[in-house]
Amino acid sequence: MFTLITGRTLEQGRTMEIGKFTKDYMDRVAICEINPEDLKKIGVESGSNVKVKTAYGEVVVKAVSSNTTSPGVVFIPMGPWANMVVNPDTQGTGMPNLKGVPCQIEATGEAIPGIYDLLKKISDKTFEAKISKPEVAVSGRSETYSNVVCCFCGCVCDDLEVSVENGKIKSVKNGCAISMAKLLNYDRERAYKPMVRKNGKLVETSLEEALNEAAKILAEAKYPLIYGWSSTSNEAMRHGVYLAELTGGVVDNTSVSCHGPTILGTQQAGVVKATLGQIRNRADLIVYWGCNPVYAHPRHTVRYSAMAKGRFVKGRKERKIVVVDVRPTPTSKIADMFIQVKQGMDYELITALRMAVKDHTIEAPTVAGVPREKILELADMFRSARFGVIFLGMGLTMTSGKGRNLEEAIKLVQDLNEWTKFVLLAMRGHYNVTGTNEVIVWLTGYPYAVDFMLGYPRHNPGITTATDVLIRGDVDAALIVASDPASHFPRKAVEHLAKIPTIVIDPRWSPTASLADVFIPTRYVGIECEGVVYRMDGVPLRAKKLVDPPPEILSDEEVLGKLVEKVEALKLGR
Ligand code: SF4
Structure with missing residues (x-):
């Protein structure tokens, strides 16, 4: 085993x-x-x-x-x-x-x-789209853009330089391997026409017909799921919250399967945070716990943390780096200290560290596979830092303990603030996932998993979360925007998604799109249209438009605005 x-x-x-x-x-x-x-x-x-x-x-x-x-x-x-x-x-x-x-x-x-083989095991609804390039040539503009916002991960690096030749992105400077892959391949695996499912097959149609079908699905549903958002703008997300209210459904975002537990821990204990700019300039101790930024956020260490040249802390030599993880990673290779914690035992280790920081006696010779002496050494290192930061990853949120791991980590940071300056920041994975939490919290008072079944917002993680309403089979329709749950949710959740009428609004074809009943292609935010997005530390940035979109393709915000009008007409008779 x-x-x-x-x-x-x-x-x-x-x-x-x-x-x-x-x-x-x-x-x-x-x-x-x-x-x-x-x-x-x-x-x-x-x-x-x-x-x-x-x-x-x-x-x-x-x-x-x-x-x-x-x-x-x-x-x-x-x-x-x-x-x-x-x-x-x-x-x-x-x-x-x-x-x-x-x-x-x-x-x-x-x-x-292959992916389609996997989907066919889940549903016979699967549709293999003819993925295409635009039929009509896009505008021939040539220009070089500076301070471009990258639209892949939560670092939202805003210093890229992108050259566009004849309406196509030709080169990217300052980007990492992932941002280059995204910006140079954004026009691959796209379907450029709206589609609706007829006699079991998705067939191309007009935007008007696709919107009518989508509105009908949402208006007839008793309890629809409105989900996704992490790759679109805050402006689009606003429409999603209203659609959930209008239809008595549940609106959730992709944080449910990344840092939802971090939010739960924060709600319990509060959190001491800082911007990435403060961390870059001031942090002399950096801890990566349960995360591997060298792989998942490739420029994080050089731009904001371990290797970054700050105003007061000049670079790697003036910092101590600690990695805590269940196995050695590329990030642990750059660390001064690597702590290998037993899988699923982070809570125990954090608790022991809290004891060590408070000078309580740890009687056990090892905790979570870590020798007591190492824990005491780490506690000393923490207490003697001038400005420490713990970056937390999904090694804590996805293992048993989940929100409790985070709550304990936050309490550790609070304890450390009796000695020195210490902050904690979640390594948010997807582009605008932080923005999805911000927008939904402004509008409803809750950061994710917001249910409007009774006409007013309720937040009940484990009950109203997208994963749970799918796994239990509670929802009877779904609108998925700018995300791909068929690639990231457990099989049981995808099985239910494939059974219910599903609308997908996305620039790209995806496994989720291939299970949809209505598919509406849109523009990439940060490539083909502008939009406001949030960096992982909560700093808002305006993503730029770099190239003209393919003809007749609207933004998520525009498509959702039209969908709202149609659902209002059906539900409210406006
Ligand atoms: S680290 Fe993330 S935001 Fe920065 S360039 Fe790479 S993918 Fe883009």
Whole structure:
């Protein structure tokens, strides 16, 4: 028996932006990293296919030998293959157990399924779109833009330089591998016409007909799910909240499956935060706990944290770096101290650190696999910092404990503020996921999972979270905007999504789009239209328009505005 963990990798992020239906993506994501000793024990060679079985399903992936994966632990990058075997139980938080799932692994002669093969196991509704380039040439403008906002991860780097030639992005300066993959491949895997499902197949139609169908689905639904938002603008999100109110549905955003537990912990304990600018200029101790920015936020360390040249702390030599994780990572290679915590035991380690910081006696010789002396050394390092920061990742939010891990980490930071300046910041993954929480909280008072069934907003994680309403089969229709839950939700949730009438509004074709009943293509915010987005530290930035959109393609904000009018007409008779 092994323990399965899932997570981001650099190649998962890069190839996802080139295209989820490419062989490259499948080669990087349909894999299982296994320690060489474990490979020997189960008689499997690196590069051959294995079947991963859990209590929730099974999937065939390629075994890859990995020295960074501890014996007994295996790793599958997040994506459609991992979703087949993760634990859908959210334990009352909305966040499924995407790490720490017991699994068996065996050699198999079966082939690795493609994305459409996986979707066909879930639903016979699956539609394989003809992914195309625009039929009509876009505008021939040529220009170089500076201070461009990157539209991939929560770092929202705003110093990119992008050259456009004849209406096409030709080069990107200052970007990381993922931002280059995104900006240079934004026109791949797109479908440029609205579609509605007729006789089981999606067929191209006019925007008007697609909007009419979408409005009918939402107006007739008793309890629709309005979900997504992390890759669109705050302006578009505003319409989503109103649609949920209008239809008596539930509006949620992608934070449910990343930092929803962080928000729960923050609601319990409050939080001491700082902007990335303050951290860059002042932090002399940086802790990455349960996160791997070198892979998931590639410019974070150089632009904002470990390696960044600040005004008062001049660079790496003037900082101490600590990484706490269940296995060595590329980020741990740049650390002064790496603490390997036992999988699922972060809470115990944080509690022990709180005891050490307060000079209480720790009697156990090891806590969560970490020797007591190491914990005392770490506590000393924390207390002697002038300005410390803990960056928290999904290693804490996706394991058991979830929001309680975060609550305890926040309390540790509060304890440390009796000694010195210490702050905590969540490593928000997706582009504008922070903005989704901000907008929904302004409008409803709650940051995610907001239910309007009774006509007023209620927030009840574990009940009104998107994952839970899908897994329980509560919702009878869905509107998905700028996100791809079929690639990131557990199989059970996707199975229900495939059963109910679903509308997808997205610039790109995706596994979720292939299960839709109505698909409406839109412009990329930050490439084909402007919009306001939030950086992971809550700083708002205006994303620029770089190229003209394909003809007749509107922004998410415009499409949703039209949809609101049509739903109002059906529901309110306006
Ligand atoms: S670190 Fe994130 S925001 Fe910055 S350039 Fe890379 S993908 Fe874009």
